[in-house]
Amino acid sequence: MSLKSLVLQECERAKEAAQKLLLLSPEDKQFVLFELAQDIEANAGKILAANRNDAALSKGRISPEMLKRLQVDKKKVHAMAGMVRSVAGLEDPAGKIISTTELDKGLLLKKISVPLGVVCCIFESRPEAVVQISALAIKSGNAVLLKGGSEALHTNRILTEIIRNSIKDNKGMPEDAVQLLETREAIREVLKMDEFIDLVIPRGSSQLVRFVRENTRIPVMGHAEGVCTVYIDKDADLAKAVSIAYDAKCQYPAVCNAAENLIVHRGIADKFIPAIARKYLESSVELRGDEETLKILRDAGIDAPGKIKKASEKDWATEYSDLIISIKVVSDVQEAVAFINRHGSGHTDAIVTENQSHAKKFLTMVDSSSVMWNASTRFADGYRYGLGAEVGISTGKIHARGPVGVEGLVTHKWILEGKGRFGHIVAPYAEGKRKFTHRKVM
Amino acid sequence: MSLKSLVLQECERAKEAAQKLLLLSPEDKQFVLFELAQDIEANAGKILAANRNDAALSKGRISPEMLKRLQVDKKKVHAMAGMVRSVAGLEDPAGKIISTTELDKGLLLKKISVPLGVVCCIFESRPEAVVQISALAIKSGNAVLLKGGSEALHTNRILTEIIRNSIKDNKGMPEDAVQLLETREAIREVLKMDEFIDLVIPRGSSQLVRFVRENTRIPVMGHAEGVCTVYIDKDADLAKAVSIAYDAKCQYPAVCNAAENLIVHRGIADKFIPAIARKYLESSVELRGDEETLKILRDAGIDAPGKIKKASEKDWATEYSDLIISIKVVSDVQEAVAFINRHGSGHTDAIVTENQSHAKKFLTMVDSSSVMWNASTRFADGYRYGLGAEVGISTGKIHARGPVGVEGLVTHKWILEGKGRFGHIVAPYAEGKRKFTHRKVM
Numbered sequence: 001m002s003l004k005s006l007v008l009q010e011c012e013r014a015k016e017a018a019q020k021l022l023l024l025s026p027e028d029k030q031f032v033l034f035e036l037a038q039d040i041e042a043n044a045g046k047i048l049a050a051n052r053n054d055a056a057l058s059k060g061r062i063s064p065e066m067l068k069r070l071q072v073d074k075k076k077v078h079a080m081a082g083m084v085r086s087v088a089g090l091e092d093p094a095g096k097i098i099s100t101t102e103l104d105k106g107l108l109l110k111k112i113s114v115p116l117g118v119v120c121c122i123f124e125s126r127p128e129a130v131v132q133i134s135a136l137a138i139k140s141g142n143a144v145l146l147k148g149g150s151e152a153l154h155t156n157r158i159l160t161e162i163i164r165n166s167i168k169d170n171k172g173m174p175e176d177a178v179q180l181l182e183t184r185e186a187i188r189e190v191l192k193m194d195e196f197i198d199l200v201i202p203r204g205s206s207q208l209v210r211f212v213r214e215n216t217r218i219p220v221m222g223h224a225e226g227v228c229t230v231y232i233d234k235d236a237d238l239a240k241a242v243s244i245a246y247d248a249k250c251q252y253p254a255v256c257n258a259a260e261n262l263i264v265h266r267g268i269a270d271k272f273i274p275a276i277a278r279k280y281l282e283s284s285v286e287l288r289g290d291e292e293t294l295k296i297l298r299d300a301g302i303d304a305p306g307k308i309k310k311a312s313e314k315d316w317a318t319e320y321s322d323l324i325i326s327i328k329v330v331s332d333v334q335e336a337v338a339f340i341n342r343h344g345s346g347h348t349d350a351i352v353t354e355n356q357s358h359a360k361k362f363l364t365m366v367d368s369s370s371v372m373w374n375a376s377t378r379f380a381d382g383y384r385y386g387l388g389a390e391v392g393i394s395t396g397k398i399h400a401r402g403p404v405g406v407e408g409l410v411t412h413k414w415i416l417e418g419k420g421r422f423g424h425i426v427a428p429y430a431e432g433k434r435k436f437t438h439r440k441v442m
Numbered sequence: 443m444s445l446k447s448l449v450l451q452e453c454e455r456a457k458e459a460a461q462k463l464l465l466l467s468p469e470d471k472q473f474v475l476f477e478l479a480q481d482i483e484a485n486a487g488k489i490l491a492a493n494r495n496d497a498a499l500s501k502g503r504i505s506p507e508m509l510k511r512l513q514v515d516k517k518k519v520h521a522m523a524g525m526v527r528s529v530a531g532l533e534d535p536a537g538k539i540i541s542t543t544e545l546d547k548g549l550l551l552k553k554i555s556v557p558l559g560v561v562c563c564i565f566e567s568r569p570e571a572v573v574q575i576s577a578l579a580i581k582s583g584n585a586v587l588l589k590g591g592s593e594a595l596h597t598n599r600i601l602t603e604i605i606r607n608s609i610k611d612n613k614g615m616p617e618d619a620v621q622l623l624e625t626r627e628a629i630r631e632v633l634k635m636d637e638f639i640d641l642v643i644p645r646g647s648s649q650l651v652r653f654v655r656e657n658t659r660i661p662v663m664g665h666a667e668g669v670c671t672v673y674i675d676k677d678a679d680l681a682k683a684v685s686i687a688y689d690a691k692c693q694y695p696a697v698c699n700a701a702e703n704l705i706v707h708r709g710i711a712d713k714f715i716p717a718i719a720r721k722y723l724e725s726s727v728e729l730r731g732d733e734e735t736l737k738i739l740r741d742a743g744i745d746a747p748g749k750i751k752k753a754s755e756k757d758w759a760t761e762y763s764d765l766i767i768s769i770k771v772v773s774d775v776q777e778a779v780a781f782i783n784r785h786g787s788g789h790t791d792a793i794v795t796e797n798q799s800h801a802k803k804f805l806t807m808v809d810s811s812s813v814m815w816n817a818s819t820r821f822a823d824g825y826r827y828g829l830g831a832e833v834g835i836s837t838g839k840i841h842a843r844g845p846v847g848v849e850g851l852v853t854h855k856w857i858l859e860g861k862g863r864f865g866h867i868v869a870p871y872a873e874g875k876r877k878f879t880h881r882k883v884m
Contacts, residue, residue, distance in 0.1 A: 019783070022806050101828050107817060109827055116839055117809060198839050217655075219840040240865030247867035341461070352865065363857050364464050367559065375549060375860035378868035385551055385856070386543050386880035397558055397640050397853040398661040399840040411839040414827070415805050418817035423682030423794065425689035426820035438828035 007189040010145060010179050011196035014118045017176035018143040021115065026092040028171035029138055033088035036138075037081040039166040040131065044077045046162070050154040051127070058151045069125040070152050080131040083389075087135040090388045093407045094141045100441040104434065106420035108441070113410045115141035116198040120190055122147045122212060124204035127155040133201075134163050134178045136389055140409035143174075145190060145197070147181040149204075156180055191216035199409075201392050206319065221408060223395035225319045225345040226256030228377040231336040231362065233353030234267035238275065240374055241268075241352045245276050247376040248350065250283050254321050256393065257348050257370075257380040261316060262327045263336050269293070269329045274300035277327075281307060285323045288315050292329040316343040333358045337365040344368060346395045348380040348402075369395055369402035449631040452587060452621050453638035456560045459618035460585040463557065468534040470613035471580055475530035478580075479523040481608040482573065486519045488604070492596040493569070500593045511567040512594050522573040525831075529577040532830045535849045536583045542883040546876065548862035550883070555852045557583035558640040562632055564589045564654060566646035569597040575643075576605050576620045578831055582851035585616075587632060587639070589623040591646075598622055633658035641851075643834050648761065663850060665837035667761045667787040668698030670819040673778040673804065675795030676709035680717065682816055683710075683794045687718050689818040690792065692725050696763050698835065699790050699812075699822040703758060704769045705778055711735070711771045716742035723749060727765045730757050734771040758785040775800045779807040786810060788837045790822040790844075811837055811844035 001009075024032075040047075051072040058067060098111040119142045123129040130146055137144035148156040160180040168175040181190060191200065194217045202212040202222045209224040230248050232241045248259035264272055273296045277287060281304045288311035289297065297308060315326040316339070330336050333351075340349050350372035351362040359373045370380040380403060382390025387405030394400045400408040418424035428434040443451075466474075482489075493514040500509060540553040561584045565571040572588055579586035590598040602622040610617040623632060633642065636659045644654040644664045651666040672690050674683045690701035706714055715738045719729060723746045730753035731739065739750060757768040758781070772778050775793075782791050792814035793804040801815045812822040822845060824832025829847030836842045842850040860866035870876040 019807060019809075103821070103826065103828065107821075213659075219661075219838075237865070243865045243867055247869055251867070251869050251872060359859075363859075365461060367461075368855075370856040370858065372858045373860060374862075375858050375866035376868050379545070379549075379858055379866070380856070384545065384868070384871070384878065386545065386878065396661075401853055402856045411843050413810075414812040414822070414844045416812065416814045416817050416821055417801075417805075418815060420816075423679070423685045424817035424821070425685055425693070426818050426826070427689055427693050429826070430693060436826065436828065 003183070003185055004189050007181070007186055007193065010181065011118070011190070011193045013176040014143040014145055014179060015196050017174040018115065018117045020172065020174045021141045021143060021177055024141065024171055024173060026095065028173070029092070029141065030088050032167050032170045032173050033084055033135060033138060035170060036135070036163060036166045037084040037088070039162055040077065040081045040084065043162045044074060046158050047072060047077055047155065048074070050158040053154045054152055062151055066125055066151070070127065070155075072127060072155060076128065080128050083128070083132055084135045087132075087139050087389050087406070090139060090406055092139065093410045097442065098412055102439040102441055103416070103436050104424075105437070106418060107424050108417045108419070110415045110417070111412050112415060114413045116409055116411050118143045118145065118197050119199050119201065119409060120145040120147070120197045120218070121201045121203065122187060122208065123202075124149045124208065125152060127152045127159060129203060130156050130159040130180070131163070132389070136391055136406050136409060138167065138173070138177060140406050142409050143177045145179050145181055147187055147190065150184060153182065157182070188215065191218065194218045203392060219399065221392055221394050221396065221400055221404065223256060223345070223347060223393050225395075226258070226347040227261070227317055227319050227343065227345040228257060228259045228348045229261040229263060229340050229344055230259045230350045230352065230377065231340070232262070232264045232268060232272050233333065233351055233355060233358050234265040235355035235358060236268055236272070236352040237354055238268070238271060241272055242276050242279060244350065244352050244374065244376050246279050248378055249280065249285060249325050250323070251376070251378050253323050256319075257377050258321070259350075259377050260318060260320055260326065261343070262325055263330050263339055264293075264327065265336075266329050266331055269296055273297065273327065274302055277302050280325065283323065285325055287325060287327060289327045290329060293327045319345070333361050337362060340366050340368070347393070348372065348377040350375060350377050369393070445625065445627055446631050449623070449628055449635065452623065453560070453632070453635045455618040456585040456587055456621060457638050459616040460557065460559045462614065462616045463583045463585060463619055466583065466613055466615060468537065470615070471534070471583065472530050474609050474612045474615050475526055475577060475580060477612060478577070478605060478608045479526040479530070481604055482519065482523045482526065485604045486516060488600050489514060489519055489597065490516070492600040495596045496594055504593055508567055508593070512569065512597075514569060514597060518570065522570050525570070525574055526577045529574075529581050529831050529848070532581060532848055534581065535852045539884065540854055544881040544883055545858070545878050546866075547879070548860060549866050550859045550861070552857045552859070553854050554857060556855045558851055558853050560585045560587065560639050561641050561643065561851060562587040562589070562639050562660070563643045563645065564629060564650065566591045566650065567594060569594045569601060571645060572598050572601040572622070573605070574831070578833055578848050578851060580609065580615070580619060582848050584851050585619045587621050587623055589629055589632070592626060595624065599624070630657065633660065636660045645834060661841065663834055663836050663838065663842055663846065665698060665787070665789060665835050667837075668700070668789040669703070669759055669761050669785065669787040670699060670701045670790045671703040671705060671782050671786055672701045672792045672794065672819065673782070674704070674706045674710060674714050675775065675793055675797060675800050676707040677797035677800060678710055678714070678794040679796055680710070680713060683714055684718050684721060686792065686794050686816065686818050688721050690820055691722065691727060691767050692765070693818070693820050695765050698761075699819050700763070701819050702760060702762055702768065703785070704767055705772050705781055706769065707778075708771050708773055711738055715739065715769065716744060719744050722767065725765065727767055729767060729769060731769045732771060735769045761787070775803050779804060782808050782810070789835070790814065790819040792817060792819050811835070
């Protein structure tokens, strides 16, 4: 069979599974997930063996960090089971009544949340994504097509097998609710299936996200880049400013919500820049400053060979994901806002100030999914936001924005129920013989 | 200046205007809209003159129906002003607090609704769309780029001029909140501006919607087709069935929520099909039936030369927008659901039955934006649903689904405010020294 027809078959099976999933109650889905958690723990041996195989095949061929992400031990298996239990315990995002309106006597309109249908997730390295995404999909009533990294193939395969065997026919759950695509070439084919797939979630490098966006007409939820900025206002508390700017860059520089730019009001630059620069340099952070920043550093007698450079225009829009930060002096909040809206990626940006009106202006005018006042950009995260589980972080404005929990996997549907004796038709309203009541019931 | 740089400039101005719009209060926007309504009425003479010009230039070059849609009289001008006042009176969709969570003492996370930013609307014929879309954009705090049909150019131009003059500097409103693109070629250019435009709304023929979808990476809100089906269940009340099937097809056949397919349970087909066929034929509806339907018609002695035909496979997925209906006999609810999910366009579908469990199955399993029980598909409409004003009807599942009111023009944003004495950083949570409270405040 050609790859195309294989992928088509998988999509058709997913669509069929999505239909069957609609018949499961919230309790059914919860029950299935708790059993799945048990089955994952019961099959720890198989998972570890498959993972040892992957690790052996990958050794020397991938970076040590990638290898670390790939490797699964007993503790990680228990963590996977724990994750499934925690997803099981979340509030069911589907089947919620969003609003109820009585259009006329006996004619009731309900807007309710429903599963999207079929979701495709393309991810890299970490095999626990198989378990997490499957659990989130089951919880929200979606069928899922998974495509993981080839280096984790055996682990992903055994995890998918355990999940499919566990859910199969349990409470009417179709095993095809979870399917694994195995070849890299399948990605191109699956991205063409806009007739079957309702949402693609790429989780991985910005290259992966960009590739997906450019090669599909299916809606994509993800973020290609996290170019986050911390703005230190003239009226900032100096201690807060140093603490937040340090945390935003150094607490975990490899992630998307770490700061890449630091912009500083001219009125506080002389005091703040030397203070944060000393702290950054102690942690081996490379500083890339504009002329004014460099002059302030020189005047303060701060020198660190190879660690202080002049920033180029390109730096302001670069995601380093590393111990590097760009620093620029600005004249006021307005310039700060304009800088961020121009160079940032709409992910997360912070202001440090004690001035409420400056803060309000910043929070209102910065066009990003998360905006922070006297708090580190690093807080922008589904777990920290209390969403229970993170499906992804979206820098798009449509459907979902910022950290997205399981509610990102549902849409809504309008249900109109006519209880009248004669069947409800539009003609009498169009002819002015009847009037709508439009009474909000809920 | 090249067309490309012209469109780019307009996009840049729109983006700037969108920023300024963020500073207006709900009361400001309402005030501006009430004044706009007055200005439209005060300029009725200019509008009618420009429209006479358009009508004269178009005469003989467009169909009589198009000409009718194009033409504006005094009554229509007052209706436009009335529409602006009614949009002014809607609840402001932006600035609503969707949720508030205390992440920890003094660290408050708010999810609030905010304008999308820049919206582009491409529409055909009816010049009142200029006024309606502009009012909806202003109400929701968005800048809008309008592109109307060339046959209405002078009317669209004078309406845009009146709006821009009216809003200019009123409560700080930027005139560039509303801009008109004048040439057909501008469409291709504007569709490339995904850096500037957050949403495109095509309003017009299914060809237009399809063209827009295929030529842009900007999210599109609209529906290419309305292939709606009415299913008459075995347990249907015959009188309701006839009434609803008739209304769904005949009340206004040219619109997207009119029915194109009628599918009938075998157990009621002998009674129902002859009854509805007689009623349809009285209204000159052409019937395209499957073999079984044709046999039932023959057995009932119903004949109407040229008005009864055999349906082809293609008929089940065709939007006639005309007095034609396809009829098919099915075995049960399950087959009805499968038929609709396969051939329908996900717009609106109805079941007529007195059997609650059949209804529930249908409403749950049919994957369409609106599903009706004992009610006509023609109810699927923003006005009838009580949304106040209709931005469009979306058959997509992402962001908005079904009839979309002004809430379709907003997204949300996360605002994290730290009130603690030391500036809120992630490090102590990551190190296990502090724990999140995740207390729902609202």
